[in-house]
Amino acid sequence: xxxxxxxxxxxxxxxxxxxxxxxxxxxxxxxxxxxxADLVRILVGSLGLxxxxxxxxxxxxxxxxxxxxxxxxxxxxxxxxxSHVISDGMTTYxxxxxxxxxxxxxxxxxxxxxxxxxxFSLDRIEMxxxxxxxxxxxxxxxxxxxxLTGIPLERLADLxxxxxxxxxxxxxAVTEAxxxxxxxxxxxxxxxTGGDRGWxxxxxxxxxxxxxxxxAALLVxxxxxxxxxxxxxxxxxxxxxxxxxxxxxxxxxxxxVEHLTGLADLxxxxxxxxxxxxxxTDFGTFPVRAYAQVPFHEPHDHTRSxxxxxxxxx
Numbered sequence: 385x386x387x388x389x390x391x392x393x394x395x396x397x398x399x400x401x402x403x404x405x406x407x408x409x410x411x412x413x414x415x416x417x418x419x420x421a422d423l424v425r426i427l428v429g430s431l432g433l434x435x436x437x438x439x440x441x442x443x444x445x446x447x448x449x450x451x452x453x454x455x456x457x458x459x460x461x462x463x464x465x466x467s468h469v470i471s472d473g474m475t476t477y478x479x480x481x482x483x484x485x486x487x488x489x490x491x492x493x494x495x496x497x498x499x500x501x502x503x504f505s506l507d508r509i510e511m512x513x514x515x516x517x518x519x520x521x522x523x524x525x526x527x528x529x530x531x532l533t534g535i536p537l538e539r540l541a542d543l544x545x546x547x548x549x550x551x552x553x554x555x556x557a558v559t560e561a562x563x564x565x566x567x568x569x570x571x572x573x574x575x576x577t578g579g580d581r582g583w584x585x586x587x588x589x590x591x592x593x594x595x596x597x598x599x600a601a602l603l604v605x606x607x608x609x610x611x612x613x614x615x616x617x618x619x620x621x622x623x624x625x626x627x628x629x630x631x632x633x634x635x636x637x638x639x640x641v642e643h644l645t646g647l648a649d650l651x652x653x654x655x656x657x658x659x660x661x662x663x664x665t666d667f668g669t670f671p672v673r674a675y676a677q678v679p680f681h682e683p684h685d686h687t688r689s690x691x692x693x694x695x696x697x698x
Contacts, residue, residue: 389413391408391444392411392445393406394427395442400435422567425565429546429567460680463677466659475584480512484509487506519532519535519669520630524630525631538609545574545656547655556591557620559598563602564602574612575595575647579615594620594621596629604633610641612642615642616643
């Protein structure tokens with residue numbers, strides 16, 4: 385099995401006036417015929433660079449080499465929770481019915497059915513599919529669209545993740561400019577907007593962050609596998625308004641995960657994302673246990689040099 389790489393010298397100029405130079409830098413590439421424009425996107429995306437004005441590449445060399453198996457044993461990973469807890473009476477989307485969690489059969493009620501000392505509880509939940517952190521399939525938007533049973537696991541589990549960070553920028557919209565420098569083909573594109581700060585409050589849906597229709601179209605064009613956001617809606621939730629991001633992404637068969645949380649704990653690249661719902665026929669949306677697997681990095685790893693640190697927990 386072969387893996388493809390490019391070796392190059394890069395000089396990056398930032399809109400802030402800063403400069404970054406790297407010599408003999410190696411990056412993974414999808415094939416040997418990668419263009420210079422693709423290399424710029426890969427370089428900027430893999431380092432998580434922002435405010436880039438210009439990138440000059442010289443001495444580019446592409447080559448193939450065999451994949452070398454690592455040492456035996458599992459890599460060191462940490463798991464990051466990215467979904468909200470579902471509880472009785474909670475609010476997900478203001479104005480929608482809250483879940484009702486009750487006991488169908490208590491431990492005490494089960495005792496007559498089993499041997500002495502043996503007892504079980506059976507729990508019941510009544511809820512909308514749009515509860516907690518959930519996944520939208522094409523059926524959510526289009527009559528006759530693919531439902532929860534039709535989304536392949538390859539679109540839901542163990543996806544390489546790229547994090548698009550606009551949290552702290554003071555703006556609501558995630559735009560084409562945020563997507564343009566990134567390599568998103570086959571990736572879960574996770575929009576870290578900071579919108580989850582308002583979770584469970586009346587202000588959660590007020591002036592919430594969203595993805596523009598143009599940016600959604602670019603994600604389709606670039607081959608994203610899944611798109612997630614830590615906000616109340618991937619669209620600007622104007623009452624009675626259009627929903628271009630839902631329409632464009634779901635028409636292309638790209639599932640959407642809304643109401644994520646914890647994206648500040650992920651690096652720009654390197655995490656693996658999973659958000660798989662149960663297989664329910666004729667159902668378009670259902671809660672997921674969304675999480676990411678993140679490799680432990682040594683201090684010299686590029687994610688740290690790019691300015692990312694895991695969020696501290698107090």
